[in-house]
Amino acid sequence: MxxxxxxxxxxxxxxxxxxxxxxxxxxxxxxxxxWADRFALLADPKRLALLIALHRTGPLAVSDLAVATGMNDPAVSQALRLLRAAGVVEGEKEGRIVRYRVVDPDVQGLLKHCAADGG
Structure with a gap:
């Protein structure tokens, strides 16, 4: 053809x-x-660090993500806002706490290759 x-x-x-x-x-x-838009989201090292943390540990709150990544809370919130708007993460509210998790299966597949131990 x-x-x-x-x-x-x-x-x-x-x-x-x-x-x-x-x-x-x-x-x-x-x-x-x-796909280019997804890769653009992953191209930022701080957003990628957030996604790796969420992928490897499960749901985490903004303040915990800030400690884990060395970012401040507003920077984490802004990054999560972008990732949420793109459908990559979702927040689950428990009282006053919102815990975020990766929900995009394609991004989850990519994150398997980004972990420090390779798996």
Whole structure:
């Protein structure tokens, strides 16, 4: 099946079948954008540290995350706000305490490879 878009059909290819396979592998631009957005969230070392802590330990409150990561409470809250808006984490309220956990299964899969012990 020939998948080269019309706007690129006049360009010379070396391995045309592989070009078509690559186009199929890339797929929908919206899907690629969604993954790029996820990677952008993970690209910040502090957000990544928060996610690793949550992934490895389970639900934690803002103040506990601040201690664990060396961040201050407002910075943790701001990072969690971004992660919550992206659907990566959710908060569970118990009285006045909100504990956060990672809920995005794709991000959880990526975090398995980010732990200090490799697992």
């Amino acid at each position: 020939h998948l080269v878009p019309a706007d690129r059909a006049d360009r010379r290819t070396i391995d045309g079948h592989r070009v078509c396979d690559a186009i199929a592998a890339i797929g929908d631009a919206g899907h690629v954008r969604s």
